[in-house]
Amino acid sequence: MTVSSVDVERLSLMLNELRLPATKMLWAQFAERSDKEGWPAARFLATIAEHEIAERARRRIERHLADARLPTGKTLDGFDFEAVPMVSKAQVMALCAGDSWLEKGVNLILFGPPGSGKSHLAAAIGLALVENGWRILFARTTDLVQKLQLARRELALEAAIAKLDKYHLLILDDLAYVTKDQAETSVLFELISTRYERRSLMITANQPFGEWNRIFPDAAMTVAAVDRLVHHATIFEMNVEATGAEPPSRTAADRGARLRARQPGPHRDCRSASITLNNPCHRRRRRQQSTPPRRKISHPDCRSLLTQIVALHCCGRGEGNLPGNRRRRGREGVGSLRGGRMGPEIQKPSARAGVGPGPGSSRSSPSPRKFAISSTRRTLSKH
Numbered sequence: 001m002t003v004s005s006v007d008v009e010r011l012s013l014m015l016n017e018l019r020l021p022a023t024k025m026l027w028a029q030f031a032e033r034s035d036k037e038g039w040p041a042a043r044f045l046a047t048i049a050e051h052e053i054a055e056r057a058r059r060r061i062e063r064h065l066a067d068a069r070l071p072t073g074k075t076l077d078g079f080d081f082e083a084v085p086m087v088s089k090a091q092v093m094a095l096c097a098g099d100s101w102l103e104k105g106v107n108l109i110l111f112g113p114p115g116s117g118k119s120h121l122a123a124a125i126g127l128a129l130v131e132n133g134w135r136i137l138f139a140r141t142t143d144l145v146q147k148l149q150l151a152r153r154e155l156a157l158e159a160a161i162a163k164l165d166k167y168h169l170l171i172l173d174d175l176a177y178v179t180k181d182q183a184e185t186s187v188l189f190e191l192i193s194t195r196y197e198r199r200s201l202m203i204t205a206n207q208p209f210g211e212w213n214r215i216f217p218d219a220a221m222t223v224a225a226v227d228r229l230v231h232h233a234t235i236f237e238m239n240v241e242a243t244g245a246e247p248p249s250r251t252a253a254d255r256g257a258r259l260r261a262r263q264p265g266p267h268r269d270c271r272s273a274s275i276t277l278n279n280p281c282h283r284r285r286r287r288q289q290s291t292p293p294r295r296k297i298s299h300p301d302c303r304s305l306l307t308q309i310v311a312l313h314c315c316g317r318g319e320g321n322l323p324g325n326r327r328r329r330g331r332e333g334v335g336s337l338r339g340g341r342m343g344p345e346i347q348k349p350s351a352r353a354g355v356g357p358g359p360g361s362s363r364s365s366p367s368p369r370k371f372a373i374s375s376t377r378r379t380l381s382k383h
Contacts, residue, residue, distance in 0.1 A: 022055035023048050061131060068136040074123035084117060084238050092121070095234070096128035101200065102168045107229055108202040112238030118204040121236075122171050125202070129169060137167040141175045141188070148187040157187065161194050169200045176207040178215050185216045189225050196228045203229065 008028075015024040027048060034044045076096070081089045095101065095108070108125075110118040126136040151160035164170060178184055195201055207214070209226050216222040 020052055022052040026051055057133075060133075064130050064135055065127075068126060068130055068138055070126050070130070070136070070138045071119070071123050074120050075127060076124045079117065079120055079124055084121075084240055086240075087121070087236050087238060092125065096125055096132065098129050098132055098134050098168070101234070102129070102134060105195070105197045105200055105232060107200055107233040109229065109233055109235045110202070110204045110238060111208060111235065112204075112206065112240065114206055116238045116240050118206075118238060119173050121238075122173065122202055122204050126169065126171055134168045135166060136169045136171065137164070138171040138173065141172045141178050144172065144191075145178055145184050145188055148191065149183055152183075152187055157190065161191055164191070164195075165199060167199070169202055170195065171202040171204075173204050175203050175205040176211075176215065181217075185221065189216065189221055192225050192228055197232065201229065 011027070012024055015021075015027075030044060030047055033039070039047075076092070081087060081092075101108075110122060112118050123138060126138055130136050148157060148160055151157045178188060192201070209230075212226060213219060213222050216225060
């Protein structure tokens with residue numbers, strides 16, 4: 001059977017009725033090739049079917065991409081994982097398959113300051129999931145909440161939430177920007193509760209769970225919403241310094257700017273030449289440079305309690321040759337301990353000072369041990 005012997009117009013109508021546009025376009029080309037090469041009928045039919053399936057998959061991905069409303073240009077190839085070291089590239093690639101968590105209704109939560117790349121990473125994961133055959137919807141949380149509020153006024157909130165069930169993953173970007181209003185947060189809580197353990201949610205937020213009481217007006221509602229989200233969830237904490245409004249990219253200039261920003265240096269208010277000495281950061285840096293390091297100053301005879309005890313004990317035993325027992329001559333006229341005996345200044349203090357009882361007095365002079373101990377205590381107390 002050749003192509004000329006077949007009613008081409010009638011065959012085209014039948015293929016349109018069967019909704020086989022790829023087969024309609026390719027069957028004549030493959031029929032001529034099969035006649036020249038002598039293909040069996042099974043091979044010809046299998047080739048036509050393979051092209052039809054591939055074309056259907058391509059059209060389905062295009063349709064799902066248009067329906068997902070993903071931001072353009074956000075791919076995993078353009079995301080710099082080196083700038084966000086706490087996010088594992090291998091784990092992200094595993095999440096892009098979607099088999100292990102989308103079927104179970106597991107959530108994905110991304111925390112981080114503005115400019116850390118949360119929205120970029122969320123959109124890139126969504127794009128990879130769409131290419132793998134999953135249905136995704138990317139939406140700003142405030143826009144979606146407004147649509148749900150409008151459906152609630154029209155008494156069609158349940159129907160609007162039910163339409164969202166066709167999406168395997170719902171990406172809510174910038175959750176923290178929702179206004180703390182009873183009507184807005186109630187529809188958001190209704191959406192979270194409806195998809196709990198049934199469909200997955202991906203949420204990006206710049207505030208941790210502890211500050212979500214600013215989103216939900218009721219503390220009980222806040223606890224319930226957080227509990228439903230984290231019960232089955234994977235959490236990424238992208239706590240990096242934001243280098244700008246643009247997400248992390250792979251350009252060398254951006255990486256160099258981030259490395260320079262991470263290096264320790266002067267305060268950002270001190271980088272301008274117009275900042276004078278009145279800047280507190282500048283004054284603090286000058287004070288640190290001009291102030292010498294402090295040293296612990298101590299008297300050589302007062303370095304430890306053990307040295308003091310040994311000095312007091314040896315003065316009474318006459319062991320004056322020990323290094324710890326040597327004393328400087330003070331205002332009281334205390335001489336040095338030499339050879340285990342007291343000098344003349346210590347033996348006759350009253351005669352040298354000209355005060356006290358004379359030679360004929362019946363009062364006895366103080367003992368060398370007591371006088372040396374008291375002199376040592378006074379010397380130690382000065383230092």
